[in-house]
Amino acid sequence: MSPAGNPRHRKLTESRLLFPVLALALILVFDFFYVPGFFTITNRDGNLYGNLIDILRNGSAVMLLAIGMTFVIATGGVDLSVGAVMAIAASVAAVMMNPVILGTSIGTDIEKFVTDPSFTYSPLWEVILVTLAVSTLCGLWNGLLIAYGRIQAIMATLILMIAGRGIAQLITNGVRIQIFYEPFAYIGNGWLVLPFSLYIVAAVFALAWVLTRRTAIGLFIESVGINATSSYFSGINEKRIKVLAYAFSGFCAGVAGLVASSNIRTSDANNLGWGYELDAILAVAIGGTLTTGGRFSLAASLVGALVMQATTTSILAIGVPAFAVQAIKGFVVVLVLLLYSEQLRALLRKLTSQWGA
Numbered sequence: 001m002s003p004a005g006n007p008r009h010r011k012l013t014e015s016r017l018l019f020p021v022l023a024l025a026l027i028l029v030f031d032f033f034y035v036p037g038f039f040t041i042t043n044r045d046g047n048l049y050g051n052l053i054d055i056l057r058n059g060s061a062v063m064l065l066a067i068g069m070t071f072v073i074a075t076g077g078v079d080l081s082v083g084a085v086m087a088i089a090a091s092v093a094a095v096m097m098n099p100v101i102l103g104t105s106i107g108t109d110i111e112k113f114v115t116d117p118s119f120t121y122s123p124l125w126e127v128i129l130v131t132l133a134v135s136t137l138c139g140l141w142n143g144l145l146i147a148y149g150r151i152q153a154i155m156a157t158l159i160l161m162i163a164g165r166g167i168a169q170l171i172t173n174g175v176r177i178q179i180f181y182e183p184f185a186y187i188g189n190g191w192l193v194l195p196f197s198l199y200i201v202a203a204v205f206a207l208a209w210v211l212t213r214r215t216a217i218g219l220f221i222e223s224v225g226i227n228a229t230s231s232y233f234s235g236i237n238e239k240r241i242k243v244l245a246y247a248f249s250g251f252c253a254g255v256a257g258l259v260a261s262s263n264i265r266t267s268d269a270n271n272l273g274w275g276y277e278l279d280a281i282l283a284v285a286i287g288g289t290l291t292t293g294g295r296f297s298l299a300a301s302l303v304g305a306l307v308m309q310a311t312t313t314s315i316l317a318i319g320v321p322a323f324a325v326q327a328i329k330g331f332v333v334v335l336v337l338l339l340y341s342e343q344l345r346a347l348l349r350k351l352t353s354q355w356g357a
Contacts, residue, residue: 016287016288016289016295016296016297016300017297017299017300017303019286019288020286020287020288020300020303020304020307021303023286023307024303024306024307024310027307027310027311027314027332028310030314031051031310031314031317034318035051035314035317035318037051038051038052038314038317039051039052041053046193047191047192047193047194048193048194051313051317053194053195054313055306055309055310055313056194056195056198056306057195057197057198058309058312058313059305059306059308059309059310060188060195060197060198060200060201060256060259061086061197061256061259061260061273061276062256062276062279062280062283062305062308062309063201063205063283063302063305063306064200064201064204064252064253064255064256064259065082065086065252065253065256065276065277065279065280065283065305066280066283066284066287066301066302066304066305067201067204067205067208067252067298067301067302068082068139068208068248068249068250068251068252068253068280069082069249069252069280069281069283069284069301070208070284070287070289070296070297070298070301071208071212071221071244071245071248071249072153072245072246072249073225073281073284073285073289073290073291073293073296074221074222074225074245074289074293074294074295074296075221075224075225075228075241075242075245075293076153076224076225076228076292076293076294077146077153077242077245077246077293078153078154078157078281078291079139079142079153079157079246079249079277080154080157080158080161080277081138081142081157081158081159081160081161081164081253081277082249082250082252082253082256082273082276082277082280083161083164083253083273083274083275083276083277084160084161084162084163084164084165084167084168084273085135085138085139085160085164085250085253085254085257085273086253086254086256086257086260086272086273086276087164087165087168087257087267087268087269087270087272087273088134088135088138088164088167088168088171088257089131089132089134089135089253089254089256089257089258089261090168090257090258090260090261090266090267090268090269090272090273091168091169091171091172091177091267091269092130092131092134092171093127093128093131093179093184093257093258093261093267094172094177094179094261094266094267095171095172095177095267096121096122096126096127096130096131097120097121097122097127097179097181097184098120098121098177098178098179098180098181099121117180117181117182118181118182118183119181120181120183120184124181124183124184127184128258131254131257131258132251132254132255132258134254135250135251135253135254135255135257136247136248136250136251136254137250138160138164138250138253138254139246139247139248139249139250139251139253140243140246140247140250141160142156142157142160142246142249142250143242143243143244143245143246143247144243145159146242146246147238147239147240147242147243148239148243161277165269165270168267168269169269169270171269172267172269174269176266176267176268176269177266177267178265178266179261179262179265179266179267180265184262185262185265186262187200187258187259187262188258188259188260188261188262188263188264189262189263189265197259197263200255200259201302204252204255205298205302208248208298209298211248212298217241217244220236220241221241221245221296222293222294222295222296223236224236224238224241224242224293225292225293225294225296226293226294253273256273256276257272257273260272260273279305279308280305282304282308282333283301283302283304283305283307283308284296284301284304285304286300286303286304286307286308286333287299287300287301287302287303287304288300289301308329308333311328311329311332311333312325312329315328315329
């Protein structure tokens with residue numbers, strides 16, 4: 001049997017993980033030759049540090065967004081509001097821990113919020129639950145507008161993208177609230193051999209994987225993305241599936257907002273999550289999920305997010321000015337997306353077949 005006809009060969013060449021992994025490998029090969037010491041990993045007090053660890057740590061927020069965005073894009077939609085939802089989540093969390101800025105009478109010594117890193121107005125579990133509930137409601141709002149209001153996804157989510165940062169500013173009275181509560185800061189700055197944020201990504205990924213690969217939800221999402229009308233006549237409630245996808249995207253944006261705000265220890269409604277929605281969309285596209293909807297791979301979307309972060313880290317490591325990062329990143333993304341052209345796939349199959357022969 002020729003390699004092209006070998007089931008394992010076809011599974012490899014058609015896998016959605018192949019090209020994202022190949023793109024990431026090419027970037028790392030570039031770093032190996034042009035960035036001295038890029039692969040050096042040091043051990044400090046039992047924790048690992050280095051450029052590779054930084055890629056994983058700094059890419060945590062985009063990976064979280066990519067998980068939720070995969071749900072949305074697989075249904076044939078898009079969510080432009082995830083960056084704004086991150087800002088809303090950060091503002092809600094900051095106000096719950098430090099409401100002094102709002103002039104709230106809290107019946108305690110105000111100095112504790114600054115001098116005592118173990119003091120918070122609301123317990124951490126309450127902060128996390130309320131923040132995730134608010135972000136999920138934001139996603140639910142998008143889903144209702146799209147599924148039941150019949151508003152185009154790009155327009156419905158654009159509403160919250162524009163208004164969301166204003167809402168975040170209203171929550172904090174337009175003030176950037178500093179966060180001194182150490183247990184909260186551990187979410188984005190903590191280390192447990194690896195950055196703690198990676199364990200959060202792993203937990204959210206596991207939840208998404210169980211929902212889509214151990215229940216019928218994944219099949220329903222793909223069916224709606226391929227043909228919503230046929231799905232409806234097949235007995236699938238396509239409106240509920242879309243609402244679920246956007247609500248989960250909002251949930252993931254809330255988790256990303258907690259990670260990002262705890263990392264910088266502040267609620268920055270203007271800048272937190274800015275442009276992240278585009279990185280998340282590109283990560284999902286690099287992961288092989290068609291923007292028209294249909295089949296998807298959560299693992300490939302995570303690798304796509306790492307491709308985006310590795311590109312940024314590599315560009316900065318070789319001394320490229322920060323203002324040129326976006327332009328170069330766009331060029332790299334174009335090259336990666338070209339890998340998905342059917343012509344290149346056919347050429348790859350032909351070359352591997354000839355090599356095997």
